[in-house]
Amino acid sequence: MAPRPARLKTFKKIYIEITNRCNLSCSFCQPGSRSGAFMQPSAFEEILRKITASTGYVSLHVLGEPLLHPDLGVLLGKCHDHGLMVNLTTNGTLLSRNRSVLLEQSGLRQINISLHSFEQQDCESALDSYLGRIFAFIAAAVPATTLLVNLRMWNLKQTATPEEQVLSSLVLRRLERHFGLPVPLIADIPTGRGIILAPQVFLSRECNFTWPHGPAPDLGAHGYCRGLRDHVAILVDGTVVPCCLDAEGDIPLGNILHSSLAEILAGPRAAAIRAGFARQRVIDPVCRRCTYRQRFRHNNSGKPGAGSIKRVSSGEGNCAGDENKSLQLPA
Ligand code: SF4
Ligand code: SF4
Numbered sequence: 001m002a003p004r005p006a007r008l009k010t011f012k013k014i015y016i017e018i019t020n021r022c023n024l025s026c027s028f029c030q031p032g033s034r035s036g037a038f039m040q041p042s043a044f045e046e047i048l049r050k051i052t053a054s055t056g057y058v059s060l061h062v063l064g065e066p067l068l069h070p071d072l073g074v075l076l077g078k079c080h081d082h083g084l085m086v087n088l089t090t091n092g093t094l095l096s097r098n099r100s101v102l103l104e105q106s107g108l109r110q111i112n113i114s115l116h117s118f119e120q121q122d123c124e125s126a127l128d129s130y131l132g133r134i135f136a137f138i139a140a141a142v143p144a145t146t147l148l149v150n151l152r153m154w155n156l157k158q159t160a161t162p163e164e165q166v167l168s169s170l171v172l173r174r175l176e177r178h179f180g181l182p183v184p185l186i187a188d189i190p191t192g193r194g195i196i197l198a199p200q201v202f203l204s205r206e207c208n209f210t211w212p213h214g215p216a217p218d219l220g221a222h223g224y225c226r227g228l229r230d231h232v233a234i235l236v237d238g239t240v241v242p243c244c245l246d247a248e249g250d251i252p253l254g255n256i257l258h259s260s261l262a263e264i265l266a267g268p269r270a271a272a273i274r275a276g277f278a279r280q281r282v283i284d285p286v287c288r289r290c291t292y293r294q295r296f297r298h299n300n301s302g303k304p305g306a307g308s309i310k311r312v313s314s315g316e317g318n319c320a321g322d323e324n325k326s327l328q329l330p331a
Pocket of ligand 1: 023
C-alpha cells in the first residue's frame with residue numbers, strides 16, 4: 001500500500017518507542033528506571049495494525065536511539081506496508097552505518113537530528129567529525145530522496161554556561177559555513193521557528209525543557225496541552241502514555257498489546273485528561289507539574305526574519321525525542 005498523508009485521523013501522529021536504549025548519556029536526558037529493550041517486529045506489527053485507523057504518521061521516538069534497533073529496516077518496511085509516513089528522531093551518531101536502510105525507505109518523511117547531543121563531543125575535532133558525518137548523510141539524502149532533515153538545537157536556556165555558549169556558537173558557525181548562509185545564525189534565531197538552511201534541510205531552535213517525571217511544584221489547574229489531542233505515545237513495552245514527554249510511563253493509560261487503542265483512550269484517566277484540556281483545565285497530577293505545556297502559550301512569537309534566511313514554524317516534541325518534535329512544514 002502506498003504511504004498516504006493523514007486525513008481526518010484522530011491524531012496528527014503517534015509516537016512509537018522502538019527502543020529505549022541509547023549509545024549516549026546526555027546530561028539533559030530523562031534519568032529512568034525502565035530496563036533497556038528493543039521492540040520486537042511482531043509487537044510493532046500488532047501496534048501498527050491497531051493504530052492505522054487513528055493516524056497517518058508515526059514518529060519513532062520517545063526515549064532512546066532508534067538507529068540502534070537491529071531490525072530498523074524491517075520496522076520501516078512495515079510502516080510503509082501499513083500506509084504510514086515515518087518521522088524519526090536520532091542523535092545523529094549512527095547515520096553513516098544506517099545510511100542505506102534510511103535512504104531506501106520511501107515511507108520515511110523526516111529525520112530530526114538532535115544536534116544538542118553534541119555536548120557529548122569533548123573537543124573541536126570530535127565535533128567536526130560528528131557534524132561531518134551528518135553533513136555527509138545530508139549530501140547523500142537530499143539529491144536521492146524527498147526526505148526532510150530537521151537539525152535541532154533545543155538547548156536554549158536562561159543560564160547557559162560559558163562552555164555551553166561556546167559549543168553552541170561553534171555548531172552554528174559550522175552550519176553557516178557548510179550551508180553558505182548569507183547572515184550569521186548566531187544573530188537572532190527565534191524559538192519555535194524553523195529556518196531553511198538548504199532545500200529539504202531546516203534548523204530549529206528551542207528552549208531546553210524539563211521532563212515531567214519526578215518532584216516539581218504544582219503549576220496550577222489552568223492550562224492546556226496537545227497531548228491526547230494531536231498525539232499519543234507508545235513506550236517500548238506497549239504502554240500507552242499521553243505524550244512523548246512521559247518517558248517514564250508516569251501516566252500509564254493501558255497497554256496496546258493487550259487492548260485496542262479505542263479502549264485505552266476511553267479509560268477514565270485518558271478521558272479525564274482530554275476533557276480537562278478541552279476546558280483549559282489540567283487534571284492529571286503529572287501534567288500539573290509539567291512545564292512543557294507552558295510553551296503552548298508562549299510559542300509562535302517569531303520575530304522578523306534576518307537577511308534572506310527563510311523561516312517556517314516548528315512543532316512541539318521532546319529533545320532527542322520528535323518529531324516534534326518535528327517541523328510543521330508548509331503544505
Ligand atoms: S537525550 Fe536522546 S540522545 Fe541523549 S541520551 Fe537521551 S535518548 Fe540518547
Ligand atoms: S502536560 Fe506535559 S505530561 Fe501532560 S500531556 Fe502535556 S506534555 Fe505530557
